[in-house]
Amino acid sequence: MLTTKFTETFGVRHPIVQGGMQWVGRAELVAAVANSGALGMLTALTQPTPEALAKEIARTRDLTDQPFGVNLTILPSITPPPYDEYRQVIIDAGIKIVETAGSNPGPHLPQFHAAGIKVLHKCTSVRHAVKAQELGVDGISIDGFECAGHPGEDDIPGLVLIAAAAEKITIPMVASGGFGDARGLVAALALGADGINMGTRFMCTEESPIHQNIKEAIVAAKETDTELIFRPLRNTARVASNAVSREVVQILNDGGQFPDVQELVSGARGRTVYENGDPEAGIWSVGTVQGIIHDIPSAGDLVERIVTEAKDIIQSRLGDMLERVSV
Numbered sequence: 285m286l287t288t289k290f291t292e293t294f295g296v297r298h299p300i301v302q303g304g305m306q307w308v309g310r311a312e313l314v315a316a317v318a319n320s321g322a323l324g325m326l327t328a329l330t331q332p333t334p335e336a337l338a339k340e341i342a343r344t345r346d347l348t349d350q351p352f353g354v355n356l357t358i359l360p361s362i363t364p365p366p367y368d369e370y371r372q373v374i375i376d377a378g379i380k381i382v383e384t385a386g387s388n389p390g391p392h393l394p395q396f397h398a399a400g401i402k403v404l405h406k407c408t409s410v411r412h413a414v415k416a417q418e419l420g421v422d423g424i425s426i427d428g429f430e431c432a433g434h435p436g437e438d439d440i441p442g443l444v445l446i447a448a449a450a451e452k453i454t455i456p457m458v459a460s461g462g463f464g465d466a467r468g469l470v471a472a473l474a475l476g477a478d479g480i481n482m483g484t485r486f487m488c489t490e491e492s493p494i495h496q497n498i499k500e501a502i503v504a505a506k507e508t509d510t511e512l513i514f515r516p517l518r519n520t521a522r523v524a525s526n527a528v529s530r531e532v533v534q535i536l537n538d539g540g541q542f543p544d545v546q547e548l549v550s551g552a553r554g555r556t557v558y559e560n561g562d563p564e565a566g567i568w569s570v571g572t573v574q575g576i577i578h579d580i581p582s583a584g585d586l587v588e589r590i591v592t593e594a595k596d597i598i599q600s601r602l603g604d605m606l607e608r609v610s611v
């Protein structure tokens with residue numbers, strides 16, 4: 285066992301989180317992660333309505349009796365989803381862990397805390413992590429520039445971001461972005477984190493509810509095969525490199541605005557990638573860590589492998605170095 289402030293506070297066996305993933309964070313994957321002893325997150329907004337989220341929570345409970353959480357991604361939008369109703373479903377279902385992301389978790393904290401829910405807030409900068417800690421969240425997940433999805437606009441990779449955050453954060457902190465194996469977990473712990481959060485690596489597991497072609501595309505891809513879209517709009521997202529994402533980058537670099545790429549980046553189109561297995565069909569999130577993903581294990585085998593190898597690295601590889609130094 286690797287016991288950390290994170291495992292103790294959030295009541296899970298292993299210091300590993302499967303972060304919220306639009307279209308991917310569904311019952312099958314979340315339950316498999318929970319059964320492995322790590323912390324899985326259903327993704328609230330993958331469900332079209334709050335009622336559908338209630339059903340997905342029930343479906344997950346049919347597959348596991350272990351703790352799992354729900355991700356609530358709060359993004360600025362012209363037509364926002366009914367966040368308060370999703371929040372109420374989470375509370376009414378008796379969920380005890382929530383991952384917030386996207387913007388200030390403050391408006392939701394009193395209700396979550398009144399219901400005894402622990403909030404893990406995911407952010408991409410030290411200043412936002414400090415702000416969330418001051419607001420009273422129970423844990424921080426800090427996402428470096430390597431990550432899939434939204435890395436923010438500061439472009440600070442994990443090696444510095446995690447260490448810088450560790451200097452300011454006193455509550456449990458999980459390092460995110462670019463983690464996929466035991467080497468990453470040990471590095472994160474060495475930098476001052478209490479665990480790791482992974483998205484891309486969990487996408488590429490047997491239980492991940494996406495087309496096999498996409499899992500194989502991730503295994504085949506290199507760390508350089510991602511694009512940063514929406515940079516000129518200051519809403520950067522890291523996605524798989526394909527003809528669609530490269531066209532989006534080109535249009536925006538040439539001075540185009542969001543309406544010029546709206547059809548190319550539509551969520552519905554991205555969703556067909558996972559359903560039909562054509563990696564060129566639209567925009568889909570993936571991180572640079574794909575360059576070190578070489579297989580498609582079950583989520584349980586993955587977590588077991590990471591924890592076992594991490595202990596081996598700490599005890600044998602690093603321990604041996606210590607022995608040699610002290611001789």
Ligand SMILES: Cc1cc2nc3c(=O)[nH]c(=O)nc-3n(C[C@H](O)[C@H](O)[C@H](O)COP(=O)(O)O)c2cc1C
Pocket residue numbers: 302303304305306307308327355357384385386406427430431432433434460461462463481482483484485487568569570571572573
């Ligand atoms: C397919 C996919 C969808 C994602 N969707 C969301 C989301 O809806 N909300 C969120 O907070 N993070 C989302 N993320 C980010 C992950 O939760 C996690 O922070 C990120 O993947 C970590 O970086 P990694 O992919 O290098 O492990 C998504 C990531 C992926 C790969």
